Amino acid sequence: MFNKACELVKLCTDNNKKIYEIVIEKELQESNISYDQLMDRMKSILDTMKNSASSALDKSVMSVSKLTGGNAKKMQDYTNKGKTVCGEIINSAMAMALSTSEVNASMGRIVAAPTAGASGIIPAAMLTIKERFDLSDEDLIKGLFTASGIGQIIAKNATISGAEGGCQAECGAASAMAAAAIVELAGGDINQSLHAASFALINIMGLVCDPVAGLVEFPCALRNASGVANALLSADLALAGIESLIPFDEVVEAMYKVGKALPESLRETALGGVADTLTGKEVKKRFL
Numbered sequence: 001m002f003n004k005a006c007e008l009v010k011l012c013t014d015n016n017k018k019i020y021e022i023v024i025e026k027e028l029q030e031s032n033i034s035y036d037q038l039m040d041r042m043k044s045i046l047d048t049m050k051n052s053a054s055s056a057l058d059k060s061v062m063s064v065s066k067l068t069g070g071n072a073k074k075m076q077d078y079t080n081k082g083k084t085v086c087g088e089i090i091n092s093a094m095a096m097a098l099s100t101s102e103v104n105a106s107m108g109r110i111v112a113a114p115t116a117g118a119s120g121i122i123p124a125a126m127l128t129i130k131e132r133f134d135l136s137d138e139d140l141i142k143g144l145f146t147a148s149g150i151g152q153i154i155a156k157n158a159t160i161s162g163a164e165g166g167c168q169a170e171c172g173a174a175s176a177m178a179a180a181a182i183v184e185l186a187g188g189d190i191n192q193s194l195h196a197a198s199f200a201l202i203n204i205m206g207l208v209c210d211p212v213a214g215l216v217e218f219p220c221a222l223r224n225a226s227g228v229a230n231a232l233l234s235a236d237l238a239l240a241g242i243e244s245l246i247p248f249d250e251v252v253e254a255m256y257k258v259g260k261a262l263p264e265s266l267r268e269t270a271l272g273g274v275a276d277t278l279t280g281k282e283v284k285k286r287f288l
């Protein structure tokens, strides 16, 4: 039905439909399940996201390696004090993103949307916009279909794998997916959704994948926190009427080219970036 953003725009415009409506139609065409079954599946995904985004906020959840954990609670406690630099919305979103990352590192249940490493961004973005605009679960389910449509375009035309394209492909894709969904849920049109997705990818283009000791913990969780902030600010940029000079399809193509140009040491091998620092190497020795 669509492989590229330009095709999605045409479908939405010609049929006067939102992104989520086109994505739902596509899912129904390509699967053998009914509309109700599809909605039930997405509801279950949303429930898992809600759990992972909240379960490390009031208690420290440590990773299996014991290397990381407890930062979601620290962030939430700090947010609750009410005097922060970025304000309650951004800080609470970052706490939720850290929560899902910590649940992932502790081998808990998360939704790998689009990957386990970047799983904190979309739940935190969805729950933030729910609170901000008093949205229902049904609204969030629509948002998840919108996010999924953007993710499909990135996966088809580039990559969502850190091993192939660096962290820009994982956390960047998650931020772009979330940004587009936030815009649609906030009442923006398809073009604004795509501008937001473009901003989110452009903002972190070139970001390398360098997990210390090869564990999806540090700097991954931090990048989920900054990734949700990236999604929120990219959505606001687009909703303010600011446009991306480069269309989304071309941004995706550029991200893929940048990813392929990254040396192997910066693509999930833990041989470069912060993984290759003195401390990173010491940690690796300790854990492996």
Ligand code: SF4
Binding pocket: 117, 118, 161, 162, 163, 166, 167, 168, 170, 171, 208, 209, 210, 211, 216, 217, 219, 220, 221, 223, 268
């Ligand atoms: S640094 Fe690598 S492993 Fe960690 S979240 Fe980014 S892409 Fe995934």
